[in-house]
Amino acid sequence: MSAAPPRGAADGREIPADDPRVQLDEALGVFEPVPPYPPRTEREAEFYTLGDGEMFINMGPQHPSTHGVLRIVLKIDGENVVDLDPVLGYLHRGVEKLCENADYHHSIAYLDPLEYISSLFCEWPGVMAFEKLLDVTPPPRAEYLRVLSSELNRILSHSMFIGWMALDLGGLTPILYGLIERDEIAEMLAALTGQRLLFNYFRIGGVNGDLNHEFLSRLGDWMSRATTQIEANTMLLNENEIFVRRMRGLGTMDQATALRMCMTGPNIRATGIPLDFRRAHPYSVFPELDFDIPTRDEGDCLARYLVRIDEIKQSLRIIDQCLHQMPDGPIMAKLPRLLRPRPGRAYAAVEGPRGQYAAYVISDGTDQPFRMRIHDPSFIHLQSVGTLMPGHLIADAMAVMASLDPIMGGVDK
Amino acid sequence: MARSWSRLTLAGKILFTVIPILFVLTVGLVLLIVIAGKPIVDFLAANIWLVRFVVAATAILLMSVPTAFLIIYMEMKVIALMNLRIGPDRVGPFGSLLSVVHGLKVLMKEDFSPTGADRLVFTLAPVAVFMATIMALLVIPFAPGLFGADMNIGLLYLFAVSGLTVVGLLMAGWSSFNKYSLLGGLRSAAQVISYEIPLTLSVVGLLLLAGTMSLNQIVLLQGPHLVNGVATGGWFTDWFVFRQPLGALIFFIAATAEANRTPFDLTEADSEIVAGFATEYSGMRFGFFFFAEYVNVFVVSGLIVTLFFGGWNAPFPWPWPVSVGFDPGSLGIGLLLLIAIVPVVGTLILAAPFFLARSSLPAWQAIVIGFVLFNLLAIVAIAGWAFISFDWVAGLLWFLGKSYVFVFTFVWMRGTLPRVRIDQLMGFAWKWLLPASLLNLFVTALAIVVVHPK
Numbered sequence: 001m002s003a004a005p006p007r008g009a010a011d012g013r014e015i016p017a018d019d020p021r022v023q024l025d026e027a028l029g030v031f032e033p034v035p036p037y038p039p040r041t042e043r044e045a046e047f048y049t050l051g052d053g054e055m056f057i058n059m060g061p062q063h064p065s066t067h068g069v070l071r072i073v074l075k076i077d078g079e080n081v082v083d084l085d086p087v088l089g090y091l092h093r094g095v096e097k098l099c100e101n102a103d104y105h106h107s108i109a110y111l112d113p114l115e116y117i118s119s120l121f122c123e124w125p126g127v128m129a130f131e132k133l134l135d136v137t138p139p140p141r142a143e144y145l146r147v148l149s150s151e152l153n154r155i156l157s158h159s160m161f162i163g164w165m166a167l168d169l170g171g172l173t174p175i176l177y178g179l180i181e182r183d184e185i186a187e188m189l190a191a192l193t194g195q196r197l198l199f200n201y202f203r204i205g206g207v208n209g210d211l212n213h214e215f216l217s218r219l220g221d222w223m224s225r226a227t228t229q230i231e232a233n234t235m236l237l238n239e240n241e242i243f244v245r246r247m248r249g250l251g252t253m254d255q256a257t258a259l260r261m262c263m264t265g266p267n268i269r270a271t272g273i274p275l276d277f278r279r280a281h282p283y284s285v286f287p288e289l290d291f292d293i294p295t296r297d298e299g300d301c302l303a304r305y306l307v308r309i310d311e312i313k314q315s316l317r318i319i320d321q322c323l324h325q326m327p328d329g330p331i332m333a334k335l336p337r338l339l340r341p342r343p344g345r346a347y348a349a350v351e352g353p354r355g356q357y358a359a360y361v362i363s364d365g366t367d368q369p370f371r372m373r374i375h376d377p378s379f380i381h382l383q384s385v386g387t388l389m390p391g392h393l394i395a396d397a398m399a400v401m402a403s404l405d406p407i408m409g410g411v412d413k
Numbered sequence: 414m415a416r417s418w419s420r421l422t423l424a425g426k427i428l429f430t431v432i433p434i435l436f437v438l439t440v441g442l443v444l445l446i447v448i449a450g451k452p453i454v455d456f457l458a459a460n461i462w463l464v465r466f467v468v469a470a471t472a473i474l475l476m477s478v479p480t481a482f483l484i485i486y487m488e489m490k491v492i493a494l495m496n497l498r499i500g501p502d503r504v505g506p507f508g509s510l511l512s513v514v515h516g517l518k519v520l521m522k523e524d525f526s527p528t529g530a531d532r533l534v535f536t537l538a539p540v541a542v543f544m545a546t547i548m549a550l551l552v553i554p555f556a557p558g559l560f561g562a563d564m565n566i567g568l569l570y571l572f573a574v575s576g577l578t579v580v581g582l583l584m585a586g587w588s589s590f591n592k593y594s595l596l597g598g599l600r601s602a603a604q605v606i607s608y609e610i611p612l613t614l615s616v617v618g619l620l621l622l623a624g625t626m627s628l629n630q631i632v633l634l635q636g637p638h639l640v641n642g643v644a645t646g647g648w649f650t651d652w653f654v655f656r657q658p659l660g661a662l663i664f665f666i667a668a669t670a671e672a673n674r675t676p677f678d679l680t681e682a683d684s685e686i687v688a689g690f691a692t693e694y695s696g697m698r699f700g701f702f703f704f705a706e707y708v709n710v711f712v713v714s715g716l717i718v719t720l721f722f723g724g725w726n727a728p729f730p731w732p733w734p735v736s737v738g739f740d741p742g743s744l745g746i747g748l749l750l751l752i753a754i755v756p757v758v759g760t761l762i763l764a765a766p767f768f769l770a771r772s773s774l775p776a777w778q779a780i781v782i783g784f785v786l787f788n789l790l791a792i793v794a795i796a797g798w799a800f801i802s803f804d805w806v807a808g809l810l811w812f813l814g815k816s817y818v819f820v821f822t823f824v825w826m827r828g829t830l831p832r833v834r835i836d837q838l839m840g841f842a843w844k845w846l847l848p849a850s851l852l853n854l855f856v857t858a859l860a861i862v863v864v865h866p867k
Binding site for chain 2: 166169176240245
């Protein structure tokens, strides 16, 4: 090993003998995660120094259960995770910058693929922020349509979560039951919006399409059996001794830590804090709707899983009320041909299936946003793996990861 | 020719070399026996165990591959149906040839080993796993008179051989030069060694009752027994599962872990350690692991059936074999006439209704239909005759039927259950299964002492 120069030596820099790469190469050979040189922080230098009996393992970016292209460098001692270093950016597309180079209508389409499993919630804060800049109020029918379609999207996202959760614990079947529900809802939303995955449905001042016969017949067909179907799908896990024993008490997060980590959505509601932006900062027509905020006190993986199942039931209630209360009327507000908001700033946030989706827009008076900042819950939740994973086994680390439900498209933006 | 030869993978080259050699050897052997004649026949007759062993080993090797294919197909299809999917439906009837096609594909794939791998160990590991699994098949009695070897230490041999699997898995995990493989290999070592103990202890109670380790004897004990020259009993209540229920349960759980099946499939947990020990394997080397896994499922199922569910015994007093009182040899020259006439007459009789019912049908088509029908009838008749005349046919069917019930159970569990965690796995083995199997042994021994004091 001494004959081969350590990697990185080719660029001509002198590499000291205490460079962690040299030590790694000598100790372990090739195929090790290469630490940045020189270490950018003390934390990095500390992380890439191996203790006794420890080794690094590269989990991702190509790994069956990292939910996309996340790479986690795990420092493990046997099966125990000692420490970890998430490496982000494998799916970075520069969405914020793309939005700044498109006009206000066009940038909605760029927001869609942020989280490809909950597209409507990625559009919504952007559209709401643009509306605030332009002083436009969408008509009530459009608001009801937004709530209706986005609650369907929430159920879609949560039913996929149940499947992924089981898949990461080794259960093969629930993912396919989840996919059935997802497919029904995707077809339904395709009838409403014209797309199955990236809906691009919301417009500044309204929505793209009104209710139609196909959507309503599919929705009615599905609603008549949705409650029993969701319960049947989750029964395979909820009453499974292996599943419950693995999930209970795993990755427990207390309220103080959850608040310190800026967690939102089901992950913070699983710790007992009833934070829901639909109630905390009411927007759209949510003040007119009657629904509960399900919470759990345990804060573990099982609580995060059960809170999501309860949320599906609440979403069904909201959809039912939307269908009954929806007024007649236009679905688009009157807008000028060319959108040129006055210079200013606007912030909007919505409650999505993973937490708070928000957008902060600065306008300089032209027809393009001067600055667009997207706040995504997956990124916020992913930072808590550093406190949740160490001390657990590799198998549990994956379960913790799945219970936080991050989508890498949203993390890397 | 040369070009296509160079394109073949190593496995293909070996295959295309070995098949002609085997063919030449077989033909040569037959010629040798025909020409050299008597001395060889005498030698073989004197050492009939050798012939038996060679035939059994060959048959088991040949049988293991279709068995693996069948179980792989069954797993794909059954789990697909449980998942509300269609599953394989393209190749063959109901997609049943898909696993065969997979097998051929695996054979044609490139055969490589990663940089830094220990080539020799890396190559030997799949062979070790496959051999250990195949060797276990040798002592399982499939039917009366249908077994590789009747060892008086059969069960001990079986445990010893199936424990060899872990050596192969460790070799694979260590030699791959991949940390996921290493973790998988170590997990398998920990798991298989831990579960070997309850697995072995759970059958000690059975051995106390049976008084023998020969699997043949154990099966015979669960069947009808002679009382004053008359066969009595033979009901399913004689099966050991009713005398050792706890032992059977422990054996089933431990065997699931031993075969690395869900919920104990930690060695190849794809959501945690990618594919465990098999991460770096591809082509036929991976195929060996894959085949071994499914043959192992069959071995474990067969073992459960043999030990606890009566082996090849029927669950009720089986009236057969019955002599149908017909010896074809007694017909003499009439047999030839029968063979010549019956197919023709049968074909014509079966063809007649089709010919008469539809005037548009040409005569030759009606005859083809009749011929096919006659052949089907003949096959059913011969199979039925064999079923009632030879006890090994009925026994084999009972054994396979019972075994595949357990194979189905393993597949079912795979479709339903999530995976346990490694510490739960170890805790379950040492804290629950081991005390339970010791309790089972203690109670059995106590009962024997109380009921049959010597």
